[in-house]
Amino acid sequence: ASHPLTNQITTKSAKLNINAELAVANLKIGDDTWLILGQPNRAAGDRIIKYIQEQNLTAQHPILVWSKDIDPVWLEQLQPRMAIYTSSELNPQTKQILRQKQITYYNTALEGEISWTHQQGFS
16 A cells, blocks of 8 residues: 555666655665665554565565664564664674574674675675
């Protein structure tokens, strides 16, 4: 269902879906799906889970990007294949889930920048 705060942009090579109310965006480039979490309100938790389900993101095992700490439940629901966060602080429960699920993760606040291309992946 379309929502006034939801925008979708589609080109030949990419599809971007933005939900401003939830402060989330997902970007599909080829076979890669990225889920970018702005600073969603934890009170929006059930709606974030619903968004993940509606966008069929669980099946796509997206690359998850976030700046502030996220609800570990979202991480459990999403099961990303990779996680990138930009805050120097990481909730111990979130870190534990990342390790348990063997999800590769990067912290750009501590490790510096990373780059990605569709052909070569991350470096």
